[in-house]
Amino acid sequence: MLSGMPIIDVRKLHKRYGDKVAVNDVSFTVERGEIFGILGPNGAGKTTTVECIEGLRRPDGGEVTVLGLDPLRDTLELRKRLGVQLQESELPERIKVGEALELYASFYTDPSDPDELLDLLGLTDKRGTAYKKLSGGQKQRLSIALSLIGNPEVAVLDELTTGLDPQARREVWSLIESIRDRGVTILLVTHFMEEAERLCDRLALIDQGEVVAVDTPAGLVEGVDDEQRIRFRPSEPVADHVFTELPEVRAVERQGTRIVVTGTGNVLYAVASVLARKQIIAKELRVDQASLDDAFVALTGRKLD
Numbered sequence: 630m631l632s633g634m635p636i637i638d639v640r641k642l643h644k645r646y647g648d649k650v651a652v653n654d655v656s657f658t659v660e661r662g663e664i665f666g667i668l669g670p671n672g673a674g675k676t677t678t679v680e681c682i683e684g685l686r687r688p689d690g691g692e693v694t695v696l697g698l699d700p701l702r703d704t705l706e707l708r709k710r711l712g713v714q715l716q717e718s719e720l721p722e723r724i725k726v727g728e729a730l731e732l733y734a735s736f737y738t739d740p741s742d743p744d745e746l747l748d749l750l751g752l753t754d755k756r757g758t759a760y761k762k763l764s765g766g767q768k769q770r771l772s773i774a775l776s777l778i779g780n781p782e783v784a785v786l787d788e789l790t791t792g793l794d795p796q797a798r799r800e801v802w803s804l805i806e807s808i809r810d811r812g813v814t815i816l817l818v819t820h821f822m823e824e825a826e827r828l829c830d831r832l833a834l835i836d837q838g839e840v841v842a843v844d845t846p847a848g849l850v851e852g853v854d855d856e857q858r859i860r861f862r863p864s865e866p867v868a869d870h871v872f873t874e875l876p877e878v879r880a881v882e883r884q885g886t887r888i889v890v891t892g893t894g895n896v897l898y899a900v901a902s903v904l905a906r907k908q909i910i911a912k913e914l915r916v917d918q919a920s921l922d923d924a925f926v927a928l929t930g931r932k933l934d
């Protein structure tokens with residue numbers, strides 16, 4: 630295989646449902662070994678895009694190749710090499726964790742060792758537990774295990790941590806990183822900014838069926854103006870004009886006893902200096918930089934969630 634070939638190549642993908650355009654000329658490539666994210670609000674067209682990649686939907690236009698294969702024509706070959714996460718409803722309630730893995734392993738000629746996967750996913754002591762008795766996080770981990778049982782070269786994970794508590798979510802994130810470290814290329818669909826920021830090497834921001842940007846998380850955030858938000862509770866009362874007189878400051882806002890100063894350049898130094906001169910202490914000081922959320926707003930004029 631050519632080393633330069635992308636693992637997933639989506640070109641001008643177009644998909645309508647009746648009159649509704651769900652995906653409008655979406656293009657991106659996923660390179661070997663990366664975690665590539667598709668990030669966008671509900672209804673942006675993320676699931677439709679990955680269903681075309683998985684061969685579950687027929688595009689109305691454009692081209693998709695996965696590992697050089699056509700998802701609609703080379704279905705059988707692709708099934709062996711592409712791992713797809715199951716929907717929750719696809720497993721019988723009574724099946725035990727170990728049985729589910731053995732069953733799925735039997736579909737492949739060279740599956741992963743179920744015990745090793747259970748261990749990797751922290752499910753070893755759940756081997757004999759019925760599916761319906763698992764917690765949300767455990768079900769999620771099992772569905773990831775099932776997507777990996779065939780030793781795929783590439784895995785598609787859709788809304789991986791939806792419905793999980795923050796603790797379980799972080800566990801799943803480190804799991805995904807260890808899977809990538811084993812050499813699996815991962816396409817991750819999410820509407821969580823934090824998840825995309827933490828996990829993805831690169832990501833496509835999608836809005837209303839269109840790709841608005843493809844870049845690294847840092848690259849996307851760099852594109853936003855370098856505005857910073859400084860929040861603190863002053864030890865003494867202080868008037869707004871003390872800050873608004875500073876050239877770096879764009880706005881001053883009050884939130885109860887807190888002051889929120891936004892500005893650009895070295896605004897933090899400017900604010901800290903003026904407070905020091907007045908011998909005022911900034912309590913509970915917090916500085917927020919631009920985030921992927923801000924990048925999304927800057928690009929689309931709308932918030933992510």
Ligand SMILES: Nc1ncnc2c1ncn2[C@@H]1O[C@H](COP(=O)(O)OP(=O)(O)OP(=O)(O)O)[C@@H](O)[C@H]1O
Nearest residue numbers: 646649651669670671672673674675676677678820
């Ligand atoms: N089978 C269908 N028939 C008609 N319209 C559909 C169908 N599936 C999706 N849509 C519409 O197409 C658009 C894109 O949906 P899609 O599910 O791909 O978006 P998404 O980004 O995955 O959103 P979500 O996170 O809510 O699943 C939405 O407006 C949705 O209502």
